[in-house]
Amino acid sequence: MSDKPTSFQEIILRLQTYWAAKGCAVLQPYDMEVGAGTFHPATTLRALGGKAWAAAYVQPSRRPTDGRYGENPNRLQHYYQYQVIIKPSPPDLQALYLGSLEAIGIDMATHDIRFVEDDWESPTLGAWGLGWEVWCDGMEVSQFTYFQQVGGHDCHPVSGELTYGLERLAMYVLGVDHVMEMPFNAPDAPIPLRYGDVFRQTEEEYSRWNFDVADTAVLLKHFEEAEAECAAILDQEAVDPKTGKRIIMAHPAYDQCIKASHIFNLLDARGVISVTERQAYIGRVRALAKRCADAFVMTEAGGATGQDAA
């Protein structure tokens, strides 16, 4: 498959096909607003505990502060990440990754691929790992991380995580200089669409809302509600009084954590969070993430044995 893809969606489809062939469960995006593919519970929560796991998915990601009204050639407040997570990290993960670049038309013989130190840390998730940013001809095309800790828990076994910034990678592969000019579907399709046809207007609308209109009082209220709800969910007894089953609600609680995190990002974009407050907010979200992680490892998917569960 060394022939070149011709559109944004073809690159996504090829990645899906490639990772499916390598044995990953191809999941769908998480149905909530997140800042990065890592927030998907398929990564954050599934990186915890001893159970083996392999998943790949596209995740729409929102970074309100990066909005540029659709004018900047590279910056968007809404973009796509492609995420692969495999636990335990296989010994040939680097080779698997390079295979995925070949699958989308990057020829290893003519390009310069480099693994440049870049340690990953998410203060809001209480997570960190070691790895690299991967450079192709001087451009960062992916983040490659071996997770060491998530939600304050040591990862055992260690997950290998790959994150591709899809727009940037696709622009490079397709030779496009402005993201809005990038073919979204096939250029010879009956109705050819460019990235701008799909997203220019929404970039404008969200940029205006994010920066100037979003009601900060409402957002602050939402933040506190999400925080309270997360705690309330985790405060419940493990045994459900109605069914009599042991049901720890790690995922519903984690949804509230995701919500709080995104609201924080919106507040940040509105410029209402001072430097000192910033740390405090991050700490509050991290506290939620930690509690969710604590809860998840007590569940079956989190690798808890019958004894733990009892």
Added chain:
Amino acid sequence: MPDLLIELFSEEIPARMQRRASEDLRKLMTDGLVEAGLTYRSAGAFATPRRLVLHIEDLLGASPTLREERKGPKVGAPEKAIEGFCRGAGVAIADLEARETPKGAVYFATVTTPGRPAAEIVADVLDKTIRNFPWPKSMRWGAGTLRWVRPLHSVLCILTDDAGEASVVPFEIEGIVAGNETRGHRFMAPDAFSVGSFADYTAKLKAAKVVLDPAERAEHIRADASNQAFAAGLEVVEDAGLLAEVAGLVEWPVVLVGEIGADFLDLPPEVLQTSMKEHQKFFSLRDPKSGQITRFATVANIETPDGGATILAGNQKVLSARLSDAKFFWENDLRTVEREGLQAMAAPLENVTFHNKLGSQGARIARIAALAEEIAPGVGADPAQARLAAEIAKADLSSEMVYEFPELQGIMGRYYAMKAGLAQPVADAARDHYAPLGPSDDVPVEPVSVAVALADKIDLLTGFWAIDEKPTGSKDPFALRRAALGVIRIVLSNGLRLPLGAQFDAQLARHEGAGEGLAADLLGFVHDRLKVHLRDEGLRHDVIDACLEMEGGDDLASVVARARALGAFVETEEGTNLVQGFRRANNILAQAEAKDGVEYSFGADAKYAEADEERALFNDLEAKGPEIAAAAKAERYGDAMAGMAALRAPIDAFFETVQINAESEIVRRNRLNLLGQIRRICGTVADLTRLEG
């Protein structure tokens, strides 16, 4: 004797860690081998992005057999004690030897530890080395528990004997079994191959597109970049740190030279250089005549069929995107300066906390401006210019460019000040007032920059003294030692006569709630840094102490002038003898003064002199005393010291022939007062009692 070759093959090791890691591998392995009895002739260690390598020449084939004698219980001791001793020593009772000692007959055992073959010891030491490797950060991977900087894939470990026969050292760690195989370049020669010796290894690696020695890779990059630059009429902007880093990012360096888009050539060269280095790890190529940066050199890790054309095109594209950002920041900043002036750019600093006990950056700038204005006349600067320069010197901290590239602070400020039409000395102060940052950094010389640089550092020092956050031990988070050294170097290299005490007092008064006695304490700190600074010049610490104790110890230029004169003086024979004579006089005086309860500092009278030597000393003191005093007053300390040296002969002669404790009390006191005169005259340059030895 065999040679040992070890290669630890892993995923990409961060460039900044490679050098230290190869050194650690060499040290840990050789220390461990020597401790186990294996000595060697030489050891060399190397690193590439994917391997750490150790080569040891002429290692002992086995550790020597050790015989050790152990003293046991007395003959006739309880049987249990004897059995226990034998068990501990690993010998049979029959092998014990009874020997007479002054305390009676005692059993002795000779314990023999047989030597071990090198392979066994190497395996043990290698296991310990890998498990205890001091990586700055290490990680686990997969389902294992081993820690390494990134996943470890294979271990090559062979001993090659004198006949050239190689054998694999039996070794296994976490399922990785040592062998004699490695791999070449990730893309150009990925297949495994086996090696039989270090020479074979390096040759096969090179054939497989891997240059093992980082120094060789760096030299190749340096030479190739220089040649390509030269061919284009350009020169490489040297950057040793970047060169070392780039050499750690490639196994097979290929230098490619590319163009910077014409749109960006107007950006300040520092911006081009910083953006290309920080983001892309590019070297800058500059026109030696105009100083303009017009091209870049990037280092790829691969040879391609198209001669690197695709790689270069990609890199150029990324650079354009990066420089578009830089140009955007630069133009926005210039617009702000043009529209609102530099003070407006500085305004947001009112809301930026400098330190929670020391207020905002804005408050700090106001303090610096006030002090710079006061210092200005003493350093030959115009006070109004010094104040203005201090007010705008940090304005660029709120510029977009410095937000993106903090290392351009000051440099951008200078450009923006020029754009705002400010006088050149004022603009230069924005760039130069941070200097000197390191011990070898140039110090500012232009008076306005000097005034602001001193005020900046003195405000930093007095501020942290006021809130009692002084450096302790190795902890100096606010770089106060560097600030103090900066003050010292600026004062000395500009020959400034600037008593620091008054400046410290003035600036401490600008900090709320500064306690008493801080200026003296801070001066002591500066004196300590001065001693370190002068020690590098070869001046003894006691010589400096002797000068610090004099009046005007806060006038560093004077302290150093005295110390240099005294330092030179005590190196001469005359100086040494004079100091001895002085010490003798001082000791006799001190004893007599303690006994008599008076100070012998009155004028002695020549008419009570009895011996010729005594009269001669009177004459010489009378003749030389005023000369010495005048020279010291005029800060001709060398002349003053020479004058003292001339007193050495009469003082020696005096002590040789004259008894101080004369029978006549009048004569005795007169002589003591004569000694008092010596003490006074010898104390005009430095406090000689502080000298050691």
